[in-house]
Amino acid sequence: MKLNLTLLLLLICPVLWSQPKLQISESDKKxxxxxxxxxxxxxxxxxxxxxxxxxxxxxxxxxxxxxxxxxxxxxxxxxxxxxxxxxxxxxxxxxxxxxxxxxxxxxxxxxxxxxxxxxxxxxxxxxxxxxxxxxxxxxxxxxxxxxxxxxxxxxxxxxxxxxxxxxxxxxxxxxxxxxxxxxxxxxxxxxxxxxxxxxxxxxxxxxxxxxxxxxxxxxxxxxxxxxxxxxxxxxxxxxxxxxxxxxxxxxxxxxxxxxxxxxxxxxxxxxxxxxxxxxxxxxxxxxxxxxxxxxxxxxxxxxxxxxxxxxxxxxxxxxxxxxxxxxxxxAYFMHNNVPEGPPYPIRSITDGKYHYIKNLAHENLYIEKHLMARMTENQYWPSWIFEASGDQKILDLVTRYQKRPSEELYDMTSDPNEMNNLLNREGFTAIQNRLSKKMDEWMTKQGDPGAAIDSFEELNNARKGNHFEN
Structure with missing residues (x-):
């Protein structure tokens, strides 16, 4: 019996040894x-x-x-x-x-x-x-x-x-x-x-x-x-x-x-x-x-x-x-301007077609220090300011950027660059109210206090690990 088993192993082993090693293919890996x-x-x-x-x-x-x-x-x-x-x-x-x-x-x-x-x-x-x-x-x-x-x-x-x-x-x-x-x-x-x-x-x-x-x-x-x-x-x-x-x-x-x-x-x-x-x-x-x-x-x-x-x-x-x-x-959006400039908090929401924006401190002048103050790194913003005195279109663009209304509403499908504010126009009030309500619900759910966190004090606290409680 032992002899037969030995012969059997001798016959099988060469076959086993001749088989390629089992490898994991790329398609089988994560x-x-x-x-x-x-x-x-x-x-x-x-x-x-x-x-x-x-x-x-x-x-x-x-x-x-x-x-x-x-x-x-x-x-x-x-x-x-x-x-x-x-x-x-x-x-x-x-x-x-x-x-x-x-x-x-x-x-x-x-x-x-x-x-x-x-x-x-x-x-x-x-x-x-x-x-x-x-x-x-x-x-x-x-x-x-x-x-x-x-x-x-x-x-x-x-x-x-x-x-x-x-x-x-x-x-x-x-x-x-x-x-x-x-x-x-x-x-x-x-x-x-x-x-x-x-x-x-x-x-x-x-x-x-x-x-x-x-x-x-x-x-x-x-x-x-x-x-x-x-x-x-x-x-x-x-x-x-x-x-x-x-x-x-x-x-x-x-x-x-x-x-x-x-x-x-x-x-x-x-x-x-x-x-x-x-x-x-x-x-x-x-x-x-x-x-x-x-x-x-x-x-x-x-x-x-x-x-x-x-x-x-x-x-x-x-x-x-x-x-x-x-x-x-x-989809929901947040902007806190500190430390890139003075406070200018913004919150907004889109359903994929309409985009509702709320500028929480719209009475402020919007300033972004990198874009507007580092003149050695760009020459385009100074040219906007210089040309605005004689070009109404350019003045409108400067005003659009720096002085914004309290609320904005855009049709992102027909106006992806968001140049035409639909706020308070006939036929858009229901859309505006719906998106505003959903945005407020999101802010509450996130524990977002709004304008209060767009401050150097809150940023410095966060850098020390003392974030606001949401």
């Missing part, structure tokens, strides 16, 4: 995640959203491979609050990041912990702009310029490659936070654009200086597009393209009057593309209303993590999978 962020890129300047002044072949290619969101928004159109929202799934009053250059409440949980607990390596290359470290313990990845006001936009794909290839057995999440086209507009080649032939947006004053500065901004969008293409090429070169969820976002609007630091559409509206091969249908667009605080819950849902965490956002995975074509009923 998907990697790559989040690519622009820095201060107005969504409507991209060809994907109707822009006509610059070409972005890499962004367009990514869109052809995934889903483009027509109605995606940040809650606050400034760098620190919107990134906190993306990384935590929380709106500003919940995380405590209600001002630029502020910090999250101690104990807040971010994408680093959520994905880290699922076995992911979570790294960030480029601009961080998120604090404190205990909330955002990213692995620091080399290869991308971190200083958003640097006069260069250094990019070396080798650092990114090192991170994504460091451990093939472990999935990764990499945030690639590029610093273009944030001011100063000093990289790229503005000579690619003829200032006289630009199609300036209607909310921009048509001055010689504005046209010249706009070419510099467009040159940085070209650099952005190239860096995106190089980053995406890494996935293909390393054979992981088909098992990586890619998210591209343009962040908030540019530092041009009417965009960043406002609640107007060109400030809070963000370009958003999601590519997930085999899951998200290529070349699709959706009108589903989403916000930054929905992104983290969506990623966790895609990874089958049914966390009960108290996000302000919710998963739009059914939209990505083509099972639904709607998500939110409303």
């Amino acid at each position: 998907p990697n995640i790559l989040i690519i962020m622009a820095d201060d890129c107005t969504y409507s300047d991209l060809p994907l959203y109707g822009g006509t002044n610059v070409q972005t072949p890499q962004i367009d290619k990514l869109a052809s491979q995934g889903m483009t969101f027509n109605r995606a928004f940040v809650t606050m159109s400034m760098c620190v609050p919107c990134r906190a929202e993306l990384y935590t799934g929380l709106q500003p009053a919940t995380s405590g990041v209600c001002w630029n250059h502020s910090i999250a409440r101690s104990g807040t949980t971010s994408i680093v912990q959520y994905l880290g607990d699922m076995g992911y390596r979570v790294g960030i290359a480029g601009k961080v702009h998120a604090a404190p470290r205990e909330v955002y313990p990213f692995e620091m990845v080399d290869g991308v310029e971190r200083n958003c006001v640097s006069k260069t936009a250094g990019y070396d794909a080798a650092g990114l490659r090192d991170f994504i290839t460091k451990n093939r057995k472990q999935p990764f999440c990499l945030v690639t936070a590029l610093v273009v086209p944030h001011i100063p507009w000093t990289v790229g080649d503005p000579s690619h654009f003829d200032p006289e032939k630009l199609n300036l947006p209607e909310y921009v004053a048509d001055t010689k200086e504005m046209r010249n500065e706009f070419t510099k901004y467009l040159a940085e969008i070209e650099v952005l597009d190239r860096q995106i293409g190089t980053t995406l090429d890494l996935l293909k070169e390393e054979g992981i393209e088909d098992n990586t969820i890619v998210i591209f976002t343009s962040e908030q609007g540019s530092q041009i009057p009417g965009c960043k630091w406002t609640n107007w559409n060109n400030g809070v509206h963000t370009g958003l593309i999601v590519r997930w091969p085999g899951k998200v249908k290529s070349g699709t667009r959706t009108d589903a209303l989403v916000q930054y605080n929905d992104v983290l819950p969506t990623l966790l849902d895609a990874l089958d993590n049914k966390t009960s965490a108290g996000f302000d956002g919710s998963s739009f995975l059914p939209v990505l999978l083509g099972e639904k074509n709607t998500h939110r009923e409303f």
Whole structure:
């Protein structure tokens, strides 16, 4: 009996030894995640959203491979609050990041912990702009310029490659936070654009200086597009393209009057593309209303993590999978002007078509110090002021920016640049009242005291960890 068993093993073992080792294919692993962020890129300047002044072949290619969101928004159109929202799934009053250059409440949980607990390596290359470290313990990845006001936009794909290839057995999440086209507009080649032939947006004053500065901004969008293409090429070169969820976002609007630091559409509206091969249908667009605080819950849902965490956002995975074509009923917005200027608090709401804005201290003069005071970094605002004395259209634009009514209402579908205030016009009162009521309910739910928090005292308290109670 023992002899027969020995013979049997001798016959079987060579067969076993000759079999290839069992390997986990890329398709069987948890998907990697790559989040690519622009820095201060107005969504409507991209060809994907109707822009006509610059070409972005890499962004367009990514869109052809995934889903483009027509109605995606940040809650606050400034760098620190919107990134906190993306990384935590929380709106500003919940995380405590209600001002630029502020910090999250101690104990807040971010994408680093959520994905880290699922076995992911979570790294960030480029601009961080998120604090404190205990909330955002990213692995620091080399290869991308971190200083958003640097006069260069250094990019070396080798650092990114090192991170994504460091451990093939472990999935990764990499945030690639590029610093273009944030001011100063000093990289790229503005000579690619003829200032006289630009199609300036209607909310921009048509001055010689504005046209010249706009070419510099467009040159940085070209650099952005190239860096995106190089980053995406890494996935293909390393054979992981088909098992990586890619998210591209343009962040908030540019530092041009009417965009960043406002609640107007060109400030809070963000370009958003999601590519997930085999899951998200290529070349699709959706009108589903989403916000930054929905992104983290969506990623966790895609990874089958049914966390009960108290996000302000919710998963739009059914939209990505083509099972639904709607998500939110409303998107909400906040602006606190401190420390970028004197207090000028704003709150607003949209249902995807109509946008209601309430300027809580409309009697104040709106001032944004970076855009209006640093004359060495831009020459366009002084040209607006100089030309306003002899050009009524430019004077109207300056007045629109600095002296706003108590309330505003816009049809974002027919008037995406929000130049025609519909407030109190016949036929719009019911819409105005409905949105105003819903916005007040949101503020109450968030524990948002409104104008009271737009102060240097509240910001300084938050920086010390003494956030207001919501």
